[in-house]
Amino acid sequence: MKYISTRGQTEPMDFSDVLLMGLAPDGGLMLPDTYPQIDDATLSEWRNLSYPELALAIMSKFATDIPAADLEDIITRTYNADTFGSADITPVRKIEDNLYVLELSNGPTLAFKDVAMQFLGNAFEYVLKQKNKRITIIGATSGDTGSAAEYALRGKENIEVFMLSPHGKMSAFQRAQMYSLTDDNIHNIAIKGMFDDCQDIVKALQQDAEFKAQYDLGTVNSINWGRILAQIVYYFKAYFAVTDSNADKVSFSVPSGNFGNICAGHIAREMGLPIGRLIVATNENDVLNDFFNQGKYQPRAADKTYVTSSPSMDISKASNFERFVYLLLEKDTPRVHELFDGVKQGQGFDLSDVMDTISGQYGFAAGKSTHADRLATIKDLYETHQDLVDPHTADGIKVAKDLQQVGEVIVCAETALPAKFAETITEAVGQIDIARPAHTEGLEDLAQHVTVLDNDAELVAEQIRAHVQAVA
Numbered sequence: 467m468k469y470i471s472t473r474g475q476t477e478p479m480d481f482s483d484v485l486l487m488g489l490a491p492d493g494g495l496m497l498p499d500t501y502p503q504i505d506d507a508t509l510s511e512w513r514n515l516s517y518p519e520l521a522l523a524i525m526s527k528f529a530t531d532i533p534a535a536d537l538e539d540i541i542t543r544t545y546n547a548d549t550f551g552s553a554d555i556t557p558v559r560k561i562e563d564n565l566y567v568l569e570l571s572n573g574p575t576l577a578f579k580d581v582a583m584q585f586l587g588n589a590f591e592y593v594l595k596q597k598n599k600r601i602t603i604i605g606a607t608s609g610d611t612g613s614a615a616e617y618a619l620r621g622k623e624n625i626e627v628f629m630l631s632p633h634g635k636m637s638a639f640q641r642a643q644m645y646s647l648t649d650d651n652i653h654n655i656a657i658k659g660m661f662d663d664c665q666d667i668v669k670a671l672q673q674d675a676e677f678k679a680q681y682d683l684g685t686v687n688s689i690n691w692g693r694i695l696a697q698i699v700y701y702f703k704a705y706f707a708v709t710d711s712n713a714d715k716v717s718f719s720v721p722s723g724n725f726g727n728i729c730a731g732h733i734a735r736e737m738g739l740p741i742g743r744l745i746v747a748t749n750e751n752d753v754l755n756d757f758f759n760q761g762k763y764q765p766r767a768a769d770k771t772y773v774t775s776s777p778s779m780d781i782s783k784a785s786n787f788e789r790f791v792y793l794l795l796e797k798d799t800p801r802v803h804e805l806f807d808g809v810k811q812g813q814g815f816d817l818s819d820v821m822d823t824i825s826g827q828y829g830f831a832a833g834k835s836t837h838a839d840r841l842a843t844i845k846d847l848y849e850t851h852q853d854l855v856d857p858h859t860a861d862g863i864k865v866a867k868d869l870q871q872v873g874e875v876i877v878c879a880e881t882a883l884p885a886k887f888a889e890t891i892t893e894a895v896g897q898i899d900i901a902r903p904a905h906t907e908g909l910e911d912l913a914q915h916v917t918v919l920d921n922d923a924e925l926v927a928e929q930i931r932a933h934v935q936a937v938a
């Protein structure tokens with residue numbers, strides 16, 4: 467399988483090269499030239515596979531330049547009960563009739579990012595060894611990608627990590643989880659700005675061809691196709707968990723920010739998984755809610771992006787969204803290029819003429835949840851079902867309940883565990899014991915290491931120059 471850029475000006479590439487590259491040189495996102503199609507017989511074969519078996523079946527259709535035995539080794543080292551708490555890896559629990567929670571956050575850093583990032587860590591290590599290369603990861607986080615990446619990559623040979631986070635905008639647990647690490651290859655940088663500023667810096671450095679080549683820049687954000695690939699697997703797994711037959715349809719409600727998680731669901735649907743609707747749930751930063759209801763995409767500047775109690779979704783410029791728009795515009799790469807060049811200049815775009823395609827052919831719907839909504843949802847689930855969910859998951863459940871149609875089965879993605887957001891949980895239900903794994907006890911008391919910088923890509927480049935040797 468070859469990979470191409472959403473902007474059409476990058477030579478087709480193999481999976482391994484795309485994995486190391488991050489953003490395409492033309493500024494676009496890499497994706498397969500076509501999505502593999504899964505027929506009914508194959509779905510039936512896959513129905514009873516274990517998580518690693520299913521991951522191998524799916525990933526081998528995309529990572530075609532990695533020998534099957536090597537891919538299997540990477541996958542079995544990644545997806546096991548030691549790392550994810552159970553052999554199911556991403557179990558599903560029922561909360562009400564036709565409403566389920568897909569547990570994606572049982573990995574080392576208590577957020578859904580671990581599912582893909584643990585794979586990426588092992589895949590990077592393998593590919594770098596094969597190619598005798600090194601990589602300098604530059605990433606942006608609003609709280610969860612950063613810690614998942616750092617836990618997956620800490621101490622790994624030939625990998626240096628520079629992680630940008632919005633200064634003072636994450637929860638106490640999220641800050642402690644990242645900034646307490648002391649590994650030599652991990653560099654935490656807090657930017658005086660929002661997540662979107664951090665992401666803009668990552669893209670600016672990635673698009674500086676000379677700098678990128680000198681320092682072998684790659685990324686771990688969902689810009690990286692490897693992240694999306696690993697996330698496709700759990701949509702299949704969840705579908706099989708809540709159905710008996712391939713004739714059944716299942717919808718997914720996904721708390722969304724950078725559009726990476728639901729993009730994986732969209733691709734699973736394109737591959738033929740019988741997904742009904744893909745429900746995009748936003749918080750007060752509702753750019754995606756507006757797009758999926760009205761067809762108008764109007765990203766907001768950082769000073770119009772709210773700091774909310776579901777902070778990991780405080781995003782107003784969803785970078786992954788470009789992969790969907792590419793398909794929506796029937797692979798018209800010049801048009802995609804033009805639209806996203808406009809976004810870079812602070813403009814929006816209007817695709818309301820294809821609203822029917824967005825909701826009909828692609829099955830997207832969207833809703834929004836506010837601080838009061840998430841508190842009420844957390845409280846209600848806790849009091850009615852003794853089920854405690856984190857604020858992001860609460861946003862997804864709130865929107866799922868608002869939009870659920872008669873007889874519709876909805877699986878809500880649990881994108882983080884409550885322990886990461888104790889402040890909001892306490893506000894919702896009062897002082898209770900919030901379960902947290904033993905390895906996170908006392909985390910907030912550890913010394914923290916972070917360099918605070920102004921919102922300036924050049925200052926970040928200086929940090930990279932100071933720690934990584936340039937290739938002549």
Ligand SMILES: Cc1ncc(COP(=O)(O)O)c(C=O)c1O
Nearest residue numbers: 610722723724725726727778881
């Ligand atoms: C806890 C949590 N929920 C939801 C999201 C939004 O996911 P996505 O950016 O893939 O849309 C994120 C971050 O991305 C997150 O960390």
Ligand SMILES: N[C@@H](CCOP(=O)(O)O)C(=O)O
Nearest residue numbers: 607608609610611687688724
């Ligand atoms: N919510 C994310 C933001 C980055 O998203 P990504 O999926 O593109 O890495 C975070 O927690 O950092």
